Amino acid sequence: MTTQHAILPENTVSLRVGQATVRYRTYGSGPGLVLVHGTGSGSVTWEGLVDRFADRYTVVLPDLSGSDPVRDDGAPLTVEVLTEQLAAVIAHTGLGPVDVVGHSLGAIVALSLAATRPGLVRRLVPIAGFGRGDDAYLRATWEQYLALADRPAEFARFAMLTAFGRTYLRGLGKRAVDELARDFLPTRGRIRQFEAVRRADVHGLLARIEAPTLVIGCTEDHLVPAENVRQVHAALPGSEYAELVCGHVARVERPDELAALVRGFLDRRAGRT
Helix, strand or coil, X not given: XXXXXXXXXXXXXXXXXXXXXXXXXXXXXXXXXXXXXXXXCHHHHHHHHHHHCCCCCEEEEEECCCCXXXXXXCCCCXXXXXXXXXXXXXXXXXXXXXXXXXXXXXXXXXXXXXXXXXXXXXXXEEECCCCCCCCHHHHHHHHHHHHCCCCHHHHHHHHHHHHCCHHHHHCCCHHHHHXXXXXXXXXXXXXXXXXXXXXXXXXXXXXXXXXXXXXXXXXXXXXXXXXXXXXXXXXXXXXXXXXECCCCCHHHHCHHHHHHXXXXXXXXXXXXX
C-alpha cells in the first residue's frame, strides 16, 4: 500500500490511503492517544473532549471514510477498510505504539486494529462497541436506521431515541433535542458507515488482542445495549470493564466521567498516579 500526504493549515494532515484521502488532526504533545470516531466524524465524536487529554498526550483525531472531510471512490465500507485507514494514520504520525480509544463504530475498528496490527496499539479502550454481528436486536436496529435513510426528519427522531438515554432526554426541552438531532442527519457518508456497522463482526478476532483493555458500556444504551458490550469484555481475558449510567453517546451525557475513566485507566496502566 502506498500513501501520499499533504500538509494542510495548522495541525491537519491529509493522507492518501488506497482509494481514499483521509485526514487527521493533532493536539497537544506527549505519548500518542488516538480517538476513533463513530458514525460521523472525529469532530462530531471527540472534539469536545480533546482538551481533557491534550495536556498529557498528543491527541490524534482521524477522519476516516464516511466522514464529511474524506473523499474516496464511494465503494461500500467495511471494518477492514477502516482498519487499514486507521493503521495508516497511526503509522504516519510516527507516534506508535499508541493508546487507542474508539466509540461505537470506532470501537469496532479499534478492536480490529488491536487484533490485526498489535504493534500499533499500546492500550485499548472500546466504548459502546460490539463484537458479534449475528445479534438479531442489533441487526434490526441498524436496518431501521437504513430504512429511514431517505426521510431525514424520521431518521433524526429515531437517532434521538436510540443514541441518548431516557434520563438525559427527559431533562431536555424540545429545542435542545432538535439541536442534537442536527448532528444525526442521514448524509451519504453516514449511511455508508451504518452499512459497515450492519455487516461488522469482529468476535472471531477478539482472542488475538494482547493490549491492556478497558471495555466501557452504557447502562441506558438502546443502540448497543450493555449486555452486548459485556460480551466483548468476556471475550478478552484480563480486560477491565466499566459502565456509565447514560445512553450511547457518553461524550455528551457524561463527558467528565468518561474522560476521568479513560484517563484513570491509561495512567494506571502506564504506572502514573
